Structures are given as structure tokens and as C-alpha cells.
Amino acid sequence: MNTYSIYAGALLFASLHSVSFAANQGNFNPDISLVIDGRFGSYSNTTDYALPGFMLGGEASRGENGYYLGHNELIISANIDDMFYGKLTTAIADHEGETEVELEEAFIETLAMGNGVTIKAGRFYSDIGYLNNQHGHSWDFVDAPLMYRALFGNQLVDDGLQVSWLAPTDTYLKLGVEGLRGGRFPSGGAAKDGKGVNVVFAKLGGDVGVSNAWQLGFSHMSAESNGRAAATHAHSTVTEIPTFYGNSQYNIIDFVWKWSPKGNSRERNFKFQAEYFEREEDGRVDMVNSSPFETSTYQGKQSGGYVQAIYQFMPRWRAGYRYDQLEATNTGSDSGVLDEAGLSVNGHTPKRSTIMLDYSHSEYSRIRIQYAKDDSYADTDNLFFVQYIVTLGAHGAHRF
Template structure:
């Protein structure tokens, strides 16, 4: 026992003898400096919709999108849209980690937990010391296409995605693995130019994977995005504007639909966005936000036999030239109360099959109004009403759907600032 005590004393003398104890905050290594910022966001809702859940899952925007309010598979996981069910919904829990790596990089991770799946929503590193106004991001991330696409759901001003975004790009938007390069010009007015090379796995409009024996595998990366954005102030008003473009291959699988089909071709997406925000004081503001999207799809549609989806009935050449927009106005009354309205529409729906026009209708509209209360920056409660006249059933009958959503969004931990 004495030997053990002597050995312990000797080791302690070597470790501490002849030197003063250095305070933790002054040591070269302090673990706290390397701990990432961590936050957890919970989003839940109560929904009252004027149509049964099993009926709404089969509705479509004719010629544009199928089953927007139904579950779908992506990346091996089943995804249920936000606010999908009548009654109570746990939409997700979002775990966010963010930290500096060293003087040259930061790293961010966003992990999405739902009742159906756990997935990496974003995981990327970003350069911080390239200089000359340049920045590189690599990993999986939300594209900077447009204005809304890069934002996470909990920072939106409404409980659901605008109609044109969800119809063209799906509930995930352009969320891809790839490389992003941005450059801020050395000008008095903010001017940013960006380009992205992405894998191309968006299942609503793009895609690269081989589907059955109908399509070929596209070479990856298969999606390319570019944009230019600017911002400037006029007194107490800030204006943001941007133009965006995306181009990629399309491999779209609807073989499980009532009218099964597969599309293989190429697609282009054009976007323009404008945000004007006027501050009355530190907490009161008026914000107008609008985006217009136009897509051009060209390829072959393989119409399958419902009784045997390995059999192709017809394979016409199909083109789609479709456009839509959303515009919304949000009034920040004070620190606690916000209210807003939004108008969604898809106003162009030109579809051809073997050069012949196919009448799929147009002017698909949706109207929303909301009021929300913030107990703090970490907790928000929102009441929203939607009138959706954009969806049709299998018989071609329009369904006017009224929806009331009560949403609770709560976060804990280090919570970064939302985008403007």
C-alpha cells in the first residue's frame, strides 16, 4: 500500500511540481471551446381539414403533381408531409449542431427525426478563410435557389410550403449532396453570385436513378444550379432580389399511382424572388415576399399497365411548360404578435403529348391567412386557415378544401438567427 501511495505522490509531483496550476480559461486546450452549439426544435400541430385523410392522399394538381398530401418514399425512407393528418401531428424534431472546426472551416449538421424516419437533412462544412469574397460549401445542404428553398420549416412565416414550391420540387425542395461556390462582389451594394454542382436526387422534378427497364441511369452529378442575388437599404426598408436557374436530368417514378407512369428526360427551372421589409421600430415591421417559378420539362413518359406495371402501354414524347407564384404579406405588430396572408397560384400548365396539346387546366389557387404569438424567440404558436382550390380527384373533379392548422414550434439550446 505504501508503494502505491509513494508512486501516486511521485506521479503527482511530476505532473504539478515546480509549476503553478493554470486556470482552466487560460489553458491552451479548453474543452468548452470545442463543444458545438446544439439546439433541438420540435414542431407539432392540430389539423382540422374538410376532407378525410384517405381521400386527400389521392388528390393531384392535374399535369403538375400527384399526392402532395400523401406519404411518399425518398432515400429508402417513408415521408409524411407536415400537418398531414386530421387531429394531432408530431411533424418532426430537428437536432442542430454547429461549430468552428479551425480557422479555415465551420461544420453544421441538421438531423431530422419524424415518426417515420431519421435522416440527415443537412451535413456540410463551409470555408471561412478563402478571401477575395469567395466561399465554398460541401456536403448535403439546402440549395440557395430562390429565397425560400434554403430556409428550414421552423423559420417559415406559414405552416406549409407554397403551392408552386411543393408542386414543382416536393416537400424537401432542392436538398442535395454536392458542392457550392459563392462569390460576393467588392461593390458598395451587396451582390452575390453562386453556383452549385449537385448529385441530382430530387424525386419531384429531377432525379438520376434508373427506373425499371424504362430509363437509363444518368451520370452524376446530374443537377446544376446558378443564381445572382442583391440587397440594399432605403432608409428603414431593406430590399432583397434574386434570379435563379436549375438544370438537370429527370427520372420520375409514378409507377405506384392509380394511372402508373414513369418520366425520363431533362428539366429546367427558372426563378425570380423579391423581398421588401420595412421596419417601423425594433420589433414592428411589414414584410412582402414573392417568388415566381417557371419549369420546362422535355422527355418520354412511359404509361404502364395498371394490372402489370412491367408492361408499357404507350411511350409518348411529353413536354411541360408550367409556371406559378406565391406572394405573401406579413405584419409584425410587436415583439409577440405577427399576422399575415398568402396567395398561391399555378397559372400556366401547358402540356403536350407527341406534339398535341393536352388540356390539364390551369389557374390552380390557394389562399392562406395566419396569426401567431411568440412567447419568446424560442416558442411560437400559430393559427392558420387555408382554402385550397388546386387539387382534383381521380375523376377530374375539383376539391375545395378548407383547413385549420394550430401549430406549436418550440426550440431549446443555442439557436442561430433566422434568415432575413
């Protein structure tokens, strides 16, 4: 995480100034938008959050009790010239009393390669899966599906290069490869001289009549970890950090189906979405800072996914349901180490049921309430959220 707390205020001020300037000119180039995400959360469990069988990291958490801010983002994007498009996203968040600015995305993308080829370079959300490259503020629920939380710490974002090709066919067919650094969760350590992660993906899609549209995706990721640090709990003065070294193979299938009467989503529309994930891992887990030094071999096999349905039953109002379920089979030479790393299953199958209702006054504002019965770990938790997300500035894109 890049922390530049000193610059946070200055950056925010400078950008807000540009927003008002752009608006007055009636000219949104570059496109600047600011996302404000505020929340109220309530849950009852006091024990630390865990998903038995998975080493958690990144931004995996169940949220906070009471009033708090989520991801506030400042997004600047524009066509750089007739060859490139560029985008920068910074997240501004409070962390333990300090304001942090995190560089979420900073990439350039080609506009004019032609023949369906697009090259993207920089830090970007990987095109793995369906939900991964969508910003948190456009999610249908307050939080990420459990499998995204478990495997990617909510989302896979890394530094690297992507090359994709769109086939010249009536059926949408996009093939892509990504080479990534592997310096961040869930990889870590930038293995193989900073070329530790490779992704391939294929996406198919199309329309069925005027009312239906669909997309089906397959992704595979191969990652080398040279030290994936798990979230830790301090033991008195010394913090032992379970850290994974080894190879991980991921497979994802994702599917989305959207329906609206005569293709007019303004009044009513329906979306079905499902993703299934598999991961196999082979390597070792070290307890960094442990004395005497503890380590264990580790072979993991994890799978799971979610299904969700969102229905806009009248203009502005949407209701949704999501079901998550995960499972893991992990083995290793020292069960104590695996236990510390969160890799012991302890006979529990994590699952969660979530319902939400949201109201969008315009395309720029949304208020949501959400309830989840969360069986992530043995103690069932009841999570309740109220969230408001607003966008100031440029008009957002209507992504599929």
C-alpha cells in the same frame, strides 16, 4: 430517404444529453439545437391530394387530420477550425408507424477563402429562390408555398458543391453556382454519373434609409432526370409508378422587402415576399411496373408563384396572408399516361389563399393558427392548422 430507425432513439438521447451538458457549462460549442414541431390539422376532402399539371413527390402533402408531429429536427453546427464551418441536420419523423431519421443537411463550408469566395460541400438546401434554403421551422406558414410543393416536394435539397462570390460593393451582390447529384426529387436517378443538376444564382440587396431593406434574386437550374418517381396510388396488388426521364429547365425570380420603424424590428415590422417560377420539361413518362408497358412522350410548361405579406403589429404577435397560383400546359403522346402521372390539367388552375396568426413568447417558441381555402384541385378544401414550434438549445441566427 435514409432510414435508420434503430439509431433514432439512441441519437436523440445522446444529443439531449449534450444539450443539457452544454447549457450547464454556459458554453454552446458546438451549437446544438433541437426543434420540436407539433400540429393539429383539419381538412374536409377525402380524395387524394393533387395539383393538376404537376407530378408530385418529395414531401408534398396537405398535412394530416388530427394531432400529429411535423418536422422535428436536431441541428449540430460549429466552426470546425479556422478554415471550415460544419453543420448537420437530422429530421426525426414518424412514417407509417416507424420512426425515421432522415439526414437533411450535412455540409462543410469554408470560412477563410477570402476575397468574398465561399465553398460549400455536402448535402445542403440549394440557394435557388428565396425560401428554399430556410428551414421549415422558420417559415411564416405551416406549409410551403404551392410552387415549392409542386416543383421540389417542398424544398430542393441535394448532395453537391456550391461556389459563391460576394462582390466588394456597397450594394449586396452575390453570385453562385451549384453542381448537384440529382439523386432526389425532383430529379432522380443521379443522371450524368451523379452530376445531373446545375444551378446558377444571383442575389442583389441593400438598404433604403434605415427603415427598409430588400433583396432580389434570380436563379436558373438545369436538371437531367434519370427516373423521377411520382407519388403513387396503389392499383390492387401492382403499383404502377409514373416516372419521368428527360431534361428540365427552371427559372426563378424572388423578391423580399422588409420594413420596420427606424429599423427597429422588435416592436413592429412588415415583410413582403414574392417568388415566380417557370419550368420547361422535355422527355418521356414511363409507367414502371405496368403490364402491358405504358409510356408517353412529355413536353411540359409550368409556371406560378406566390405573394405574401407578414405584419408584426405588436411585440410577439404577427399576422400574415399568402396567395398561391399555378398553371401548366403539358402535352404528350398518351394522355392516359399523363393523366396517371398527374400531368393533366383538366381545365383547373390550382390556387390557394392562406391567413395565419402567430404568437412568439420568446425567440425560442412560437404558436400559430392558420386557415387556408385550398383550390389545389377541383374540390375546394378548407384547411385549418394549429402549430407549435420550439427550439431547445443554441440561439438561432436572425437571417434576412
